[in-house]
Every structure is written in C-alpha cells, then in structure tokens.
Amino acid sequence: MTDPLARFSRFPLAHLPTPLTEMTRLRAVLAQRMNTMPPRLFIKRDDCTGLAGGGNKTRKLEFLIGDALEKGCDTIVTAGALQSNHARQTAAAAAAAGLRCVLVLFDSVPYDGLAYRRSGNLLLDRILGADIRVEPADADAGAVFRRIMAEIEAGGGKPYLVPVGGSNAVGSLGYVAAYLEIADEIGVRGFGASRIVHASSSGGTQAGLVAGRMLRGAGPSIAGINVYRADNGAMTDDIQALAAKTAALLGCSSPSHDAVVLDGAHLGARYGMPTPEMIAAVACLAREEGVLLDPVYTGKGMAGFIAQVVAGRHADVEALVFLHTGGMPGLFAYETEF
Numbered sequence: 598m599t600d601p602l603a604r605f606s607r608f609p610l611a612h613l614p615t616p617l618t619e620m621t622r623l624r625a626v627l628a629q630r631m632n633t634m635p636p637r638l639f640i641k642r643d644d645c646t647g648l649a650g651g652g653n654k655t656r657k658l659e660f661l662i663g664d665a666l667e668k669g670c671d672t673i674v675t676a677g678a679l680q681s682n683h684a685r686q687t688a689a690a691a692a693a694a695g696l697r698c699v700l701v702l703f704d705s706v707p708y709d710g711l712a713y714r715r716s717g718n719l720l721l722d723r724i725l726g727a728d729i730r731v732e733p734a735d736a737d738a739g740a741v742f743r744r745i746m747a748e749i750e751a752g753g754g755k756p757y758l759v760p761v762g763g764s765n766a767v768g769s770l771g772y773v774a775a776y777l778e779i780a781d782e783i784g785v786r787g788f789g790a791s792r793i794v795h796a797s798s799s800g801g802t803q804a805g806l807v808a809g810r811m812l813r814g815a816g817p818s819i820a821g822i823n824v825y826r827a828d829n830g831a832m833t834d835d836i837q838a839l840a841a842k843t844a845a846l847l848g849c850s851s852p853s854h855d856a857v858v859l860d861g862a863h864l865g866a867r868y869g870m871p872t873p874e875m876i877a878a879v880a881c882l883a884r885e886e887g888v889l890l891d892p893v894y895t896g897k898g899m900a901g902f903i904a905q906v907v908a909g910r911h912a913d914v915e916a917l918v919f920l921h922t923g924g925m926p927g928l929f930a931y932e933t934e935f
C-alpha cells in the first residue's frame with residue numbers, strides 16, 4: 598500500500614512507532630470498583646516520541662517543520678501558556694532543524710507558585726535556546742504576532758508561524774499518521790472493536806485522528822476529553838472544522854459532526870487549574886502502572902477515561918486505548934499539588 602502521507606514535506610523528529618502496552622493492573626483496580634471486568638485497557642505511549650521529553654506535538658512538528666523548511670523559513674514563531682508542552686517541543690524541533698525559535702508565552706493560567714514561573718517546561722525552553730517573550734493574559738495576540746514577525750523580517754529573517762498547539766491541517770497530519778499506526782497495530786494484534794480516548798485541547802490531535810479514520814474508512818473510534826474550553830459545543834464545532842480541513846488536504850471525504858465525540862465534564866474550574874480527580878488519576882497511574890501523566894492534559898484526560906470506564910460507557914468495545922500525549926515536565930511546575 599502506498600503511504601498517503603508521502604507527498605507531504607516531513608522533517609523526522611519522532612521515535613516511531615511508539616509502544617502500545619497493556620494496563621492490566623489498572624484494569625484490575627477498575628474491575629473492583631465496577632464489580633465486573635471492563636474492556637482490555639491499553640496505553641499508547643506518545644509521551645515516548647523522544648524529542649526533548651516527548652509528547653504529541655512532536656508528531657505534528659514533523660510536518661510543520663517540514664513545511665517551514667520547504668518554504669525557506671529560518672525562524673519558527675509559536676505561542677502557548679507559560680507551561681506549554683507545545684512550546685517546549687517546538688523549541689526542541691527548531692533546534693534539531695537548525696532554525697531559530699521565538700516563543701510567545703501568555704501568562705494566562707491563574708496558578709500561583711514559584712515553580713510554575715521558573716521550572717517545568719519553562720526551564721526546558723530556556724535550556725533549548727528559545728527566545729522567550731512573556732505576554733500578559735489580556736495582550737492582543739494578533740498585534741503581538743504582527744510585531745514579532747515584522748521584527749524578524751526587519752532583521753533579514755524569514756519567520757514561520759506555528760499556531761497554538763500546532764493545530765492546523767498541516768500539523769494534524771501528524772495524528773493522521775498516528776491513527777494509521779494505532780489502527781495497524783490493533784489489526785496485527787487481532788483486537789475486535791476498539792476505541793482511542795485522549796485529552797483534547799487545541800484540537801489538532803483529535804482532528805488528525807478523526808481524519809485518519811476517514812482516510813482508512815474503518816477502525817477504532819475516537820473519544821476526546823476536553824481539558825481546555827468551558828464551551829464544549831463550540832470546541833466540538835472547531836475540531837470538526839479542523840478535521841474537515843485535514844481531510845480536504847488528504848483528499849478524502851469530510852467527517853460528520855457526530856464523528857467528533859468530546860466529553861466536557863472533566864475540565865474543572867478552567868484550563869491549567871488542578872482538580873482532585875486529576876491528582877488521583879496521576880497518582881493511580883504512577884502507582885499501579887509506573888506511568889507518569891501530567892497535571893494539565895493527560896491527568897484530566899485519564900480522570901475522564903477512568904470515570905467513563907467505571908460508568909460503563911465503553912462496554913461496547915473489546916479494547917480501549919488511552920493515548921498518552923505527554924506533558925510530564927509539567928509535573929515539576931505543579932510540585933505543591935503532589
């Protein structure tokens with residue numbers, strides 16, 4: 598079979614395929630709570646993509662950096678919150694490709710704590726050599742980007758803007774590739790009906806997975822856990838629109854609105870703010886499986902995954918795959934929670 602992604606520029610960054618391992622101890626713990634056996638539980642280790650701490654953005658950045666290089670750009674500009682995993686992986690990807698990197702970090706999460714402002718991803722951004730610009734939460738993002746792009750051009754550089762989370766159609770190709778990787782492995786291992794569950798934020802991961810399923814025509818279904826926006830309906834609409842753009846780029850038909858399943862019950866007060874369920878989920882995975890999650894994305898994602906399994910929401914499938922999208926450096930920023 599020819600690779601449907603071969604025609605897109607791609608700069609290799611990730612260690613692929615990432616492992617898909619079974620969580621037998623978590624399954625036993627949940628079986629006790631449910632008084633019945635849940636589906637088999639697996640974890641897809643995209644925290645092990647290998648680039649400077651790993652995570653889901655590495656897959657997206659293979660296509661985004663590929664595009665930047667093809668366009669002859671020499672400086673990557675992107676944005677995120679102070680503890681953005683996306684910013685850290687973008688800084689590493691730029692370094693690996695020999696490009697400069699400007700990170701615009703918005704001080705948008707009202708989380709108190711010295712470590713939040715110094716350690717975790719922010720410390721790694723510095724070590725990776727990024728040019729870090731911290732902006733207040735209410736800064737006019739458009740004006741900030743225009744200023745930085747103009748500054749780079751005035752210095753003779755050629756900037757390439759990577760959107761927040763790497764979530765445009767080009768970035769989402771990384772999760773089209775991931776969907777094909779997961780579906781192939783599930784096929785080889787002979788699982789029956791299966792589903793992928795993951796934390797969803799800027800939406801490129803979910804959009805790519807959904808578009809990958811359209812490309813394949815069949816395979817594991819996808820269920821996102823919203824860790825980002827209070828308006829779950831608007832976020833679902835935006836992910837569907839991005840999945841449609843990604844499908845158009847691939848030349849396959851557009852996913853329906855129903856293809857985007859997003860659970861809005863696990864966000865808590867707001868993005869980046871801890872919940873008791875997140876803390877319990879991080880501790881549970883660490884102590885039962887020896888797997889480290891993160892406080893902002895995969896901890897809340899796993900809290901949702903556990904709640905859904907215990908509520909019997911996935912009784913229709915044989916195998917459930919939790920997609921571990923990374924973020925472990927964030928634990929250090931939230932040290933006092935643990």
Ligand SMILES: Cc1ncc(COP(=O)(O)O)c(C=O)c1O
Binds near residue numbers: 652797924
């Ligand atoms: C660790 C981690 N998990 C999940 C996500 C969500 O991915 P997406 O923004 O593609 O929805 C992010 C995004 O920053 C992340 O850093």
